[in-house]
Amino acid sequence: MEVSSSISEGALRLSVFFGIFLVMALLELAMPRRTPNRVKSRRWLTNLAIAGIGAAVIRLMALLAVPIAAVAAAAWAQSEGWGVFNQLDWPGWVEILLAVILLDLAIYGQHVASHKIPVLWRLHKVHHTDVDFDVTTAVRFHPVEIALSMLWKIVVVVALGASPWAVVLFEVILNGCAMFNHANFALPLWLDRIVRVILVTPDMHRVHHSIHRFEHDTNFGFNLSVWDRLFNTYTDQPRDGHVKMVIGQKNHLNDSPTRLGWSLRLPFLPSQRSDEDQN
Numbered sequence: 001m002e003v004s005s006s007i008s009e010g011a012l013r014l015s016v017f018f019g020i021f022l023v024m025a026l027l028e029l030a031m032p033r034r035t036p037n038r039v040k041s042r043r044w045l046t047n048l049a050i051a052g053i054g055a056a057v058i059r060l061m062a063l064l065a066v067p068i069a070a071v072a073a074a075a076w077a078q079s080e081g082w083g084v085f086n087q088l089d090w091p092g093w094v095e096i097l098l099a100v101i102l103l104d105l106a107i108y109g110q111h112v113a114s115h116k117i118p119v120l121w122r123l124h125k126v127h128h129t130d131v132d133f134d135v136t137t138a139v140r141f142h143p144v145e146i147a148l149s150m151l152w153k154i155v156v157v158v159a160l161g162a163s164p165w166a167v168v169l170f171e172v173i174l175n176g177c178a179m180f181n182h183a184n185f186a187l188p189l190w191l192d193r194i195v196r197v198i199l200v201t202p203d204m205h206r207v208h209h210s211i212h213r214f215e216h217d218t219n220f221g222f223n224l225s226v227w228d229r230l231f232n233t234y235t236d237q238p239r240d241g242h243v244k245m246v247i248g249q250k251n252h253l254n255d256s257p258t259r260l261g262w263s264l265r266l267p268f269l270p271s272q273r274s275d276e277d278q279n
């Protein structure tokens with residue numbers, strides 16, 4: 001079935017996004033894990049505005065060049081017979097499962113690169129300067145990072161020959177998992193232990209938002225927790241504890257990250273990475 005031009009695909013993505021967002025926001029109100037450092041209103045407006053601009057950039061890219069969206073790229077690869085899975089005759093569900101797992105590995109790799117390569121870190125740092133950690137942090141990615149991320153996904157999708165439905169499924173899961181593992185709600189510890197065997201939990205990903213570099217350079221996974229264990233980048237718990245640990249980046253523990261203009265300009269401001277290296 002043609003997915004790239006389907007209205008239901010967009011409706012599915014939007015309803016899953018708003019549904020999970022609402023559930024996470026309510027859980028944060030009902031059973032918060034930490035007391036927020038800042039009032040929510042301005043942070044939320046800024047984070048959601050950054051997400052809106054990112055979504056608009058992707059739409060613009062799609063308008064300028066039709067196949068420039070991961071799903072369209074998948075449909076194109078399929079029609080041209082490109083990519084590994086389009087050469088194989090494996091059952092559809094096996095290819096979809098493998099594509100979703102391998103796309104997750106690709107995003108893990110991209111995330112590691114975003115921390116190690118200075119120019120990528122400049123963009124990705126916008127995500128890490130959030131001074132609190134909640135469901136809106138999940139969508140706080142600089143629009144240029146969103147665009148680069150889409151290009152990387154297209155390369156992987158075409159190389160794999162992932163089907164359009166595998167890509168839709170992956171993107172919906174990635175979106176949902178990101179909102180879940182950034183949510184500031186107290187998942188019972190026993191449940192965290194069980195879920196963490198497979199998926200990245202809020203307690204696991206919160207370590208990745210620590211002010212300490214030895215912690216924020218670990219737990220890179222977004223969906224599956226296996227990659228961090230496999231590649232030895234796993235930190236079980238934060239040194240200072242979940243309630244006391246400081247979230248954000250040294251030099252930016254102020255109100256600046258709650259401002260939209262500052263957040264968008266940050267990648268182009270003079271770098272202060274050398275200071276952070278001391279953490």
Ligand SMILES: [Zn+2]
Nearest residue numbers: 111115124208
């Ligand atoms: Zn990161």
Ligand SMILES: [Zn+2]
Nearest residue numbers: 127182205208
């Ligand atoms: Zn994060």
